Amino acid sequence: MINKIRLIEEFLRLSAIDAHSFQERKKADYIIERLNELCFKVEEDQAGSIYGGNAGNLYAYKKGEIEGPPILFSAHLDTVAPGEGIKVMQTQEGMLVSDGTTILGADDNSGLSAILEALQSIHESQEKHRDLELLFTIGEEAYLKGSQVFDYSNIRAKQAYVLDLSGKVGTAAIAAPSVLSFTVSVTGKASHAGFAPEEGIHAIEIVADIISKIQQGRLDEETTLNIGFIEGGTGTNIVPASCVFKGEVRSLNHEKAEKLLEQVEKKIKTETQRKGASYKMETSVGCKAYRVDEKSEVIQSFERACRKVEISPNMMTTLGGSDNNNFAQHGIEGIVLACAMEQVHSCQEYAEIAELEKITQITYELMKSVTVK
Numbered sequence: 001m002i003n004k005i006r007l008i009e010e011f012l013r014l015s016a017i018d019a020h021s022f023q024e025r026k027k028a029d030y031i032i033e034r035l036n037e038l039c040f041k042v043e044e045d046q047a048g049s050i051y052g053g054n055a056g057n058l059y060a061y062k063k064g065e066i067e068g069p070p071i072l073f074s075a076h077l078d079t080v081a082p083g084e085g086i087k088v089m090q091t092q093e094g095m096l097v098s099d100g101t102t103i104l105g106a107d108d109n110s111g112l113s114a115i116l117e118a119l120q121s122i123h124e125s126q127e128k129h130r131d132l133e134l135l136f137t138i139g140e141e142a143y144l145k146g147s148q149v150f151d152y153s154n155i156r157a158k159q160a161y162v163l164d165l166s167g168k169v170g171t172a173a174i175a176a177p178s179v180l181s182f183t184v185s186v187t188g189k190a191s192h193a194g195f196a197p198e199e200g201i202h203a204i205e206i207v208a209d210i211i212s213k214i215q216q217g218r219l220d221e222e223t224t225l226n227i228g229f230i231e232g233g234t235g236t237n238i239v240p241a242s243c244v245f246k247g248e249v250r251s252l253n254h255e256k257a258e259k260l261l262e263q264v265e266k267k268i269k270t271e272t273q274r275k276g277a278s279y280k281m282e283t284s285v286g287c288k289a290y291r292v293d294e295k296s297e298v299i300q301s302f303e304r305a306c307r308k309v310e311i312s313p314n315m316m317t318t319l320g321g322s323d324n325n326n327f328a329q330h331g332i333e334g335i336v337l338a339c340a341m342e343q344v345h346s347c348q349e350y351a352e353i354a355e356l357e358k359i360t361q362i363t364y365e366l367m368k369s370v371t372v373k
């Protein structure tokens with residue numbers, strides 16, 4: 001049975017370990033120790049050294065007694081900043097909060113503690129379970145870096161649950177977007193702002209024109225565009241020769257995102273040519289969209305697990321990427337589960353203990369689930 005006190009203690013132990021992206025060593029060591037206690041064989045990959053970090057992704061496997069293909073459970077080891085010296089406090093209303101100077105780190109310590117407590121419960125009562133695979137990633141908050149380089153030939157599961165979502169427990173994201181980011185450098189021509197402004201080509205002005213012609217925000221129900229960075233010029237007495245801006249496009253439809261990016265480039269091309277400037281545009285695919293069929297086993301067994309613990313399941317789409325986007329690229333059908341983390345990436349982040357218990361119960365049921373034909 002899930003032990004609430006032990007679950008909270010697990011959360012507190014995890015929160016006490018600083019683990020900004022690429023600084024996950026201590027947390028990885030702690031998790032390895034815990035998984036060894038739970039009789040898992042743990043392997044660490046080289047993802048850390050690829051990114052100059054100090055820990056790799058942790059993969060673990062344990063054979064079960066219940067028939068059926070293995071199931072993968074995943075959460076990420078890292079947290080965003082400010083996440084050093086987190087002091088967790090428990091409110092009278094049953095919330096876990098930080099002291100307000102740091103994040104709480106429920107993203108993703110809630111996911112990690114739910115998985116560990118579910119495993120602990122199964123272990124102590126020697127209950128039968130499915131073949132279990134675990135993947136705890138590094139650098140998720142730095143645009144899914146760890147899961148990008150993991151060697152998926154290790155994974156036997158075709159079905160995954162990623163515990164890394166805000167919202168009421170029972171909620172699961174079954175579709176997520178492509179995120180395409182772009183960096184544009186516009187090069188004009190410098191000249192003295194007082195003596196010879198006519199001789200300059202004003203890069204900042206051109207960028208302002210470009211941006212004013214690009215529609216931003218929510219473009220349709222599955223697509224957004226944002227320009228979130230701009231930098232240019234060297235001094236107030238100089239017509240600026242260069243200006244850089246960065247943005248992103250997200251859409252649940254990958255082709256739509258690509259088309260939108262082409263349209264953005266067309267506008268950049270037209271404006272820079274018109275003013276005699278030049279530009280360079282770099283684009284990168286942060287993650288690629290996926291959608292899981294509602295009839296698939298991964299969703300069906302999640303819904304069964306929810307009902308077993310009297311929680312109503314709720315399938316939704318999200319415009320946020322997660323490690324699950326990378327899993328999908330490797331043929332793993334996964335969904336992302338809400339797991340007691342609210343107002344994430346802020347110092348107001350909180351976790352409701354009752355919700356944390358619920359996701360732990362669901363995880364426990366999933367680990368013991370029987371496939372229905």
Ligand SMILES: [Zn+2]
Pocket residue numbers: 076107108140164
């Ligand atoms: Zn997260």
